[in-house]
Amino acid sequence: MDYKAAFHNAVAQVRDEGRYRVFADLKRHSGDFPRATWTRDDGSECEIIVWCSNDYLGQGQNPVVADAMHAAIDANGTGSGGTRNISGTTHFHVELERELADLHGKESALLFTSGYVSNEATLSTLYKILPGLIIFSDELNHASMISGIRSGGGQRRIFRHNDLAHLEQLLAEADPEAPKLVAFESVYSMDGDISDIRGTVALAKKYGALTYIDEVHAVGLYGQRGGGVSERDDIASEIDIIEATLGKAIGCMGGYIAADAVIIDAIRSYASGFIFTTSLPPALTAGALASVRWLKEHNEVREQHQERAATLKAMMKAAGLPVMESSVSHIVPVMVGDAVHCKMVSDMLLEDHGIYVQPINFPTVPRGTERLRFTPTPFHTDAMMRDLVKALENLWARCNIARVGGYAA
Numbered sequence: 001m002d003y004k005a006a007f008h009n010a011v012a013q014v015r016d017e018g019r020y021r022v023f024a025d026l027k028r029h030s031g032d033f034p035r036a037t038w039t040r041d042d043g044s045e046c047e048i049i050v051w052c053s054n055d056y057l058g059q060g061q062n063p064v065v066a067d068a069m070h071a072a073i074d075a076n077g078t079g080s081g082g083t084r085n086i087s088g089t090t091h092f093h094v095e096l097e098r099e100l101a102d103l104h105g106k107e108s109a110l111l112f113t114s115g116y117v118s119n120e121a122t123l124s125t126l127y128k129i130l131p132g133l134i135i136f137s138d139e140l141n142h143a144s145m146i147s148g149i150r151s152g153g154g155q156r157r158i159f160r161h162n163d164l165a166h167l168e169q170l171l172a173e174a175d176p177e178a179p180k181l182v183a184f185e186s187v188y189s190m191d192g193d194i195s196d197i198r199g200t201v202a203l204a205k206k207y208g209a210l211t212y213i214d215e216v217h218a219v220g221l222y223g224q225r226g227g228g229v230s231e232r233d234d235i236a237s238e239i240d241i242i243e244a245t246l247g248k249a250i251g252c253m254g255g256y257i258a259a260d261a262v263i264i265d266a267i268r269s270y271a272s273g274f275i276f277t278t279s280l281p282p283a284l285t286a287g288a289l290a291s292v293r294w295l296k297e298h299n300e301v302r303e304q305h306q307e308r309a310a311t312l313k314a315m316m317k318a319a320g321l322p323v324m325e326s327s328v329s330h331i332v333p334v335m336v337g338d339a340v341h342c343k344m345v346s347d348m349l350l351e352d353h354g355i356y357v358q359p360i361n362f363p364t365v366p367r368g369t370e371r372l373r374f375t376p377t378p379f380h381t382d383a384m385m386r387d388l389v390k391a392l393e394n395l396w397a398r399c400n401i402a403r404v405g406g407y408a409a
């Protein structure tokens, strides 16, 4: 076996499809977000504006968060020193779990090292705790949910995206005696649409199913205290398990679930991805704690965030750029519809205009729906938006990309 050739071929295939990924080497400017310095391959540098960060509110530079992290390192050192069972439970972990439970109005919460791990570990473990479990999963669910559902090894049914009629059909067809769980997201971050949480919960209750929601792109961003769309829609108390990340709007890193105490206790006791890994370092948990607390008290940043997104969408639409109609959230996806064009536009924006937006290609989105995904924050000014729209208009003309209506979405 020529092992190296196999690896070369795998990479060549990705290149041929125009979806070879290149990471931008960035130095974020704390205190001056969304500005950053980009280092090219040849070592030269360039000042850019970041348009695709999931640090949606700039919490990654909030002094309240940074101070809490500095202080935690000074007080407690760097690493946590072990798994949660073996000396890795610091006071910050305990406090943060209480704070997150309170955020969602649940009895308990459980921290994981990332949102990915929280989905993967929890969903796979639910099959162990509930023998015969059938998980009903939205077809656009995140890769981490899919991975958890697959590795759990039990039965699964995939329903068409946010199609409650299809979900009901699948629920009705299933064995009425079997334990069931409906797994879905609130904000789907590639299309920017928001699911019908109330409708989904009602169906789940009708068929005796538990509900599991991924609020990764909504926690910190929606609801009076940042509890997500489930808080905004006043339905959190009806959802069995709420999952989210500390890495996006919270500005740190880590993931968690919030639920009834007995559910949390069971996952804590059985989930391999929780038990056998070193816990988050104290500085991260302290930073996340400060961030969550601050966000509970500052609804005005959520209002600013929504205003910025609405303004950018309006400016793009006025320029005839194909902003995806699906987006009713803070995410501004613009359809390109072709992997090679998408990468080309992204490269030109960075090189010629100092604008950084990563192309979104397969497998993150289906082939033929490649897009640019902009995430304006309260720190993106009108002037930055005007520069962005001007640059896009220019490139759309140069690369002959379809404007409104000219793509298959």
Ligand SMILES: *Cc1c(COP(=O)(O)O)cnc(C)c1O
Pocket: 114, 115, 116, 117, 119, 142, 144, 185, 189, 214, 216, 217, 245, 246, 247, 254, 255
């Ligand atoms: C990013 C993401 C995750 C994973 O969260 P991390 O903390 O980044 O691991 C889970 N679900 C969705 C929908 C995501 O976009």
